[in-house]
Amino acid sequence: MPILSARDQDAVRKEFERIAGAVKLVVFSQSLAAPELCQQNEQLVREVAELSDKITVEVLNLAIDRERAEAYGVDQVPAIVVEGSRDWGIRFYGVPLGYEFSNLIDAIIVASTGEPTLSEETLASLRALASDVDIKVFSTPT
Amino acid sequence: MRLAQHMSVASERVRSTVIEATEFPELSRAYQVMGVPKVVINDRVQFEGAVPEPDFLGAVLQAVETP
Numbered sequence: 001m002p003i004l005s006a007r008d009q010d011a012v013r014k015e016f017e018r019i020a021g022a023v024k025l026v027v028f029s030q031s032l033a034a035p036e037l038c039q040q041n042e043q044l045v046r047e048v049a050e051l052s053d054k055i056t057v058e059v060l061n062l063a064i065d066r067e068r069a070e071a072y073g074v075d076q077v078p079a080i081v082v083e084g085s086r087d088w089g090i091r092f093y094g095v096p097l098g099y100e101f102s103n104l105i106d107a108i109i110v111a112s113t114g115e116p117t118l119s120e121e122t123l124a125s126l127r128a129l130a131s132d133v134d135i136k137v138f139s140t141p142t
Numbered sequence: 143m144r145l146a147q148h149m150s151v152a153s154e155r156v157r158s159t160v161i162e163a164t165e166f167p168e169l170s171r172a173y174q175v176m177g178v179p180k181v182v183i184n185d186r187v188q189f190e191g192a193v194p195e196p197d198f199l200g201a202v203l204q205a206v207e208t209p
Binding site for chain 2: 093096114121140
């Protein structure tokens with residue numbers, strides 16, 4: 001049974017008209033750690049990817065593909081890395097449903113354009129950063 | 143949180159992770175998540191709730207300041 005309704009699919013397809021370049025969704029799963037959530041996450045990502053020919057999916061195993069996980073800095077499952085022309089550093093831990101689903105769609109679009117919608121002042125400050133910034137956003141679907 | 147993701151794209155220095163709090167209870171406990179959205183930057187600066195872009199940027203800059 002699909003996760004996305006026909007109505008969801010239509011809404012996402014409309015959003016995806018703004019996709020500019022290729023996007024890769026790298027999914028990390030580990031069936032022993034969280035089988036149901038990982039399965040649900042993979043299904044959701046595949047359903048989303050079907051809505052645009054610019055999106056590809058790669059599924060990796062956290063326990064087996066350790067080097068890739070380390071390179072991405074991923075240590076939890078289920079996880080999604082949203083990559084555009086490069087790895088922008090966008091990660092999702094957990095199945096992005098509900099409110100987080102719209103975040104995922106927005107992340108895909110901004111990853112494809114490489115053009116964040118931020119003020120000039122914010123962009124200038126971020127360009128001047130001299131050290132790394134790790135932002136964790138705790139969220140829930142509702 | 144849209145702002146965090148856009149900041150990631152704006153700077154190679156910024157990484158953003160959206161964490162589904164109920165699926166990661168240990169992480170949520172470790173970061174004392176009581177309400178969502180809760181934002182934690184460099185494990186140093188944190189706030190709850192949606193904030194305007196200048197405030198979010200202010201928190202980022204505060205997090206990278208030398209103590």
